[in-house]
Amino acid sequence: MRSNATAQDVARLANVSQSAVSRTFTPGASVSEDTRARVMIAAKSLGYRPNAMARSLITRRSRIIALVMGYLENQFYPLVIEKLSQKLQKQGYHVLMFISDGDETDGVLDEILQYQIDGIVMASAMLSPDLARQCADSGVPVVLFNRVPDTSAFARHTTSSVTSDNREGGRMVAELLLSRGHKRIAFLAGLEKSSTNLERERGFSDALVQAGASLFRREVGHYSFERAGEAARAMFAGVPAAQRPDAVFVANDHMAIAVMDVLRQELGLRVPEDVSVVGFDDVPQAAWGAYRLTTVVQGVEPMVEATVELLHEQMQDDAQPRNVVIPCRVVERDSVRAARPPARRSPKTSARTKTPKPA
Amino acid sequence: MRSNATAQDVARLANVSQSAVSRTFTPGASVSEDTRARVMIAAKSLGYRPNAMARSLITRRSRIIALVMGYLENQFYPLVIEKLSQKLQKQGYHVLMFISDGDETDGVLDEILQYQIDGIVMASAMLSPDLARQCADSGVPVVLFNRVPDTSAFARHTTSSVTSDNREGGRMVAELLLSRGHKRIAFLAGLEKSSTNLERERGFSDALVQAGASLFRREVGHYSFERAGEAARAMFAGVPAAQRPDAVFVANDHMAIAVMDVLRQELGLRVPEDVSVVGFDDVPQAAWGAYRLTTVVQGVEPMVEATVELLHEQMQDDAQPRNVVIPCRVVERDSVRAARPPARRSPKTSARTKTPKPA
Numbered sequence: 001m002r003s004n005a006t007a008q009d010v011a012r013l014a015n016v017s018q019s020a021v022s023r024t025f026t027p028g029a030s031v032s033e034d035t036r037a038r039v040m041i042a043a044k045s046l047g048y049r050p051n052a053m054a055r056s057l058i059t060r061r062s063r064i065i066a067l068v069m070g071y072l073e074n075q076f077y078p079l080v081i082e083k084l085s086q087k088l089q090k091q092g093y094h095v096l097m098f099i100s101d102g103d104e105t106d107g108v109l110d111e112i113l114q115y116q117i118d119g120i121v122m123a124s125a126m127l128s129p130d131l132a133r134q135c136a137d138s139g140v141p142v143v144l145f146n147r148v149p150d151t152s153a154f155a156r157h158t159t160s161s162v163t164s165d166n167r168e169g170g171r172m173v174a175e176l177l178l179s180r181g182h183k184r185i186a187f188l189a190g191l192e193k194s195s196t197n198l199e200r201e202r203g204f205s206d207a208l209v210q211a212g213a214s215l216f217r218r219e220v221g222h223y224s225f226e227r228a229g230e231a232a233r234a235m236f237a238g239v240p241a242a243q244r245p246d247a248v249f250v251a252n253d254h255m256a257i258a259v260m261d262v263l264r265q266e267l268g269l270r271v272p273e274d275v276s277v278v279g280f281d282d283v284p285q286a287a288w289g290a291y292r293l294t295t296v297v298q299g300v301e302p303m304v305e306a307t308v309e310l311l312h313e314q315m316q317d318d319a320q321p322r323n324v325v326i327p328c329r330v331v332e333r334d335s336v337r338a339a340r341p342p343a344r345r346s347p348k349t350s351a352r353t354k355t356p357k358p359a
Numbered sequence: 360m361r362s363n364a365t366a367q368d369v370a371r372l373a374n375v376s377q378s379a380v381s382r383t384f385t386p387g388a389s390v391s392e393d394t395r396a397r398v399m400i401a402a403k404s405l406g407y408r409p410n411a412m413a414r415s416l417i418t419r420r421s422r423i424i425a426l427v428m429g430y431l432e433n434q435f436y437p438l439v440i441e442k443l444s445q446k447l448q449k450q451g452y453h454v455l456m457f458i459s460d461g462d463e464t465d466g467v468l469d470e471i472l473q474y475q476i477d478g479i480v481m482a483s484a485m486l487s488p489d490l491a492r493q494c495a496d497s498g499v500p501v502v503l504f505n506r507v508p509d510t511s512a513f514a515r516h517t518t519s520s521v522t523s524d525n526r527e528g529g530r531m532v533a534e535l536l537l538s539r540g541h542k543r544i545a546f547l548a549g550l551e552k553s554s555t556n557l558e559r560e561r562g563f564s565d566a567l568v569q570a571g572a573s574l575f576r577r578e579v580g581h582y583s584f585e586r587a588g589e590a591a592r593a594m595f596a597g598v599p600a601a602q603r604p605d606a607v608f609v610a611n612d613h614m615a616i617a618v619m620d621v622l623r624q625e626l627g628l629r630v631p632e633d634v635s636v637v638g639f640d641d642v643p644q645a646a647w648g649a650y651r652l653t654t655v656v657q658g659v660e661p662m663v664e665a666t667v668e669l670l671h672e673q674m675q676d677d678a679q680p681r682n683v684v685i686p687c688r689v690v691e692r693d694s695v696r697a698a699r700p701p702a703r704r705s706p707k708t709s710a711r712t713k714t715p716k717p718a
Binding site: 025049050064067071072073075077078079081082085086089092094095096097098099108110111113114115225257260261262264265266284285288289290291 | 384408409423426430431432434436437438440441444445448451453454455456457458467469470472473474584616619620621623624625643644647648649650
């Protein structure tokens with residue numbers, strides 16, 4: 001059962017001031033090791049625990065950050081939950097999960113704002129632009145994760161965001177594929193209106209055009225595994241070799257894996273001998289031996305670092321919103337054909353480069 | 360900025376009682392549609408939002424459930440976060456994330472108990488048995504997810520749990536492999552002391568013994584992708600065909616995928632022609648075309664259902680703890696050789712059975 005000991009009881013037993021007790025239980029507050037030790041011992045023997053909720057009514061700080069997410073099917077998002085939770089936990093904050101299916105976002109927001117949370121991280125490319133504005137409107141700091149504010153002046157002036165350099169990433173993919181001599185280059189889009197897809201596609205198309213090339217084929221996979229498979233069938237099934245794409249940039253790894261499955265398991269095509277495939281994100285599965293997907297690395301760690309920094313910044317009343325862009329880079333594995341001569345590394349070699357045998 | 364409107368202001372404007380306002384904002388409380396509508400309109404026009412934290416001090420209900428997790432690398436756990444959050448959200452509860460690396464569990468618990476949470480779900484096979492007892496000790500309802508209480512009478516009488524029928528699952532795998540004529544059957548263990556591994560291995564070994572067979576080889580992968588790969592090398596690398604296992608039961612899918620990568624990409628062995636592989640969990644990746652892993656289905660949905668039910672049960676003071684066991688079943692894909700004649704379905708066929716072409 002819960003103990004009824006008060007901070008006063010603890011202070012008396014530990015023979016310290018009551019403020020010393022509260023500082024001991026306030027993450028980040030300064031207190032001598034000796035005092036902390038005495039307080040902890042006294043608290044333990046009395047079964048005392050500070051009530052973070054009661055404290056939040058006084059400090060106006062609940063030390064809770066709301067994390068709004070769409071689907072977790074794409075392995076990139078579980079990584080974000082893990083890294084963000086760990087990082088905030090080290091600072092005495094915790095993540096309150098809100099799953100939004102993209103339609104119920106308004107209802108979700110009303111729920112969020114019933115908690116006296118210190119900030120909101122919106123980590124989904126699938127949320128309605130409206131939600132960002134409503135959050136900002138509520139006076140709770142909001143950081144958009146992996147998406148940018150909608151283009152309204154209002155949103156741009158009230159909402160911070162962290163993204164990787166999606167446009168530059170798309171550009172790098174186009175340059176890679178062109179450098180390997182690909183002539184019939186396709187794009188498989190995610191959610192067409194999401195900022196991640198818009199930026200990746202723009203950088204990709206711009207680079208093609210600047211090289212005097214053009215997009216050979218385009219389909220839409222909506223960031224869904226199933227629909228990406230269907231898009232791949234529409235692009236490749238029953239199309240003669242000379243008329244199908246010889247390379248495809250897929251807007252994220254999650255869809256790229258579905259595309260590789262369809263190409264190899266259903267259509268009997270080889271990757272990269274028949275078709276080069278490039279993804280985006282570098283989720284752990286992209287490195288798995290059966291896929292060895294060449295992709296663009298979105299650094300979860302630096303993105304989470306920047307998000308936490310922005311949250312703290314925005315908790316200050318006079319803070320201006322900022323949009324942080326994290327550089328990204330291409331990691332080459334085995335899903336893009338090598339520069340001529342097309343000497344593909346054998347599976348054995350490529351696998352060994354991934355997981356060295358134990359000494 | 361936050362509005363300062365009170366429930367009283369809303370009641371006055373909506374011309375309803377203050378209790379009608381509070382019932383409107385209390386999930387599950389009964390209030391007529393007409394009253395609710397008038398309250399919502401008044402609240403919106405005044406920018407009023409109930410403060411869940413303040414309410415929690417009165418009701419002793421924060422409507423927050425702490426979810427303690429180890430690593431999210433295994434895709435089974437993100438599924439749990441998603442399903443559990445969605446289910447609780449529908450009931451007006453939300454999940455507060457606590458990531459534990461298994462060593463810091465005590466520190467995590469102290470943090471958890473600073474929030475006036477309504478319950479704790481411990482969803483990790485990697486947490487110390489001690490933590491379960493400390494939670495129960497604190498008087499907060501605890502439901503162990505995918506693990507059982509330690510064997511102390513104390514834990515058994517204070518802690519509820521939800522698991523799938525791991526022992527029966529292990530037994531089903533043994534029977535499947537025996538029915539396919541396998542003679543040299545190996546087991547690749549997870550964390551040896553975790554209840555999931557102990558139960559799966561016991562059911563597996565019992566069934567082998569009862570059939571007059573015995574375990575041919577055993578290695579330990581600690582539920583880690585890297586270490587499972589190393590265990591597979593120890594089991595198969597450089598071993599002549601006649602002396603290596605012809606089938607291996609891997610204690611979860613996450614490790615089984617690492618094993619398949621090593622077998623095929625590094626050692627050039629075919630699955631299932633040279634080695635049959637079976638996993639446990641049925642994570643989404645097990646169905647991916649490159650793996651098509653035969654595995655034991657742990658039903659996340661029924662497990663989450665039972666967890667939420669137990670939480671509500673345990674919030675009643677006089678509740679007795681219960682241990683709920685969810686039945687599991689084998690889903691056959693392509694990683695176990697067929698009954699003789701060994702006619703493996705072609706990749707094309709097997710892929711089509713997974714994702715039918717759109718009409």
